[in-house]
Amino acid sequence: MKTLILFYSTYGHVYKLAEAMAEGAREVEGNDVVIKRVPETLSREVLDKTGATEAQKAFDHIPVAKPEELAQYDAIIIGTPTRYGNVCGQIQAFLDGTGALWAAGKLVGKVGGCFVSTATQHGGQETTLRALHTELLHLGMVVVGLPYAWQGQMGHHEVTGGTPYGASTVAGGQGERQPSGNELEGARYQGRHSSEIAKKLAS
Template sequence: MVKIFVITYSTYGHINKVAESIVEGLKAVAGVEVGRYQIAETLSQEILTKMHAPPKPDLPIIQASDLPEADAYMFGFPTRYGTTPAQVKAFFDSTGQLWAKQALAGKPAGLFFSTASQHGGQEVTVMSSLPILAHHGIIYVPFGYANAHLFDNSEVIGGSAWGAGTIAGGDGSRQPSPKELEIAKAQGESFAKVATKLAA
């Protein structure tokens, strides 16, 4: 069995919704075991309440020490000015001991993301995350244009060759669309096939 961890940080739930389809795609490939985790929140409940953030899902909090257990990773998070949220950065900042041992080297990872607007930095968010993967020796696996919805210009659709994505809207009211979720499922399946080949 190839063990793949799907690790997310989500303030308003959009990324967690996309992650459900990612997991569905991963599980469509034989020989894959999926672990589902979330990154710890660093904001206080007082601040989250003022932000009108919903309660966090009932998922285990990922610890740096958990990462070596997996053969591959899919990370999902929203963009913050074209880069990772502080919570995600704080998590990766805790992986120094793993980096020193190159404990994650050679393992593949895929990324998926959300932004408020169409031009909110989905692709640059991935690009700004690549140095983290490179320093760990983690192999970044892009999605490519492996789903026809990525060519659809008839409506707003998140995602790109870099990975699945959703557009949340400025007030967070827009939820992942059926086409965005289909893209996410396709990415999960595509990534699982790559991960199983590398594990072999």
């Protein structure tokens, strides 16, 4: 069985969650876990001006996915930074390329899920995740989130991401905050949990 962790990241926060998600997925015996990113759509000029060119060097070794390859996986977990409370354009452009897969029902019955980064605590984590769930459902996927069985989302003694809809991190207004231990643990839990369910569905 195979799990794909697919992400877009400008400054590395979503990438860090993606690596933790993959770590959790690898804990499932017999799971072949692949991390890929979606193509960048911003111009080099914009990337240079915003500091993204430098930041993206940390994960430019990760291969870029093509929409048609999604059919190979049993579980697909997608990471996006929030853009105005919604899915980023890079992930949306990639998903806009899945029409042929949709038409042929190629993703029907596969496990789907998502995770997110926002700058601010209430900047749209849940709206972004729920928006992405809608797309996964249109593709016929079985949506799996981050259940409260992962107790790390129950506490309020520290600023933390982690929602029942998917793992998350709060990056800070200038991207100065990195994913915390708790947030990474949530991502690992989701990666493992989603892959366990995919394994059961595949058997």
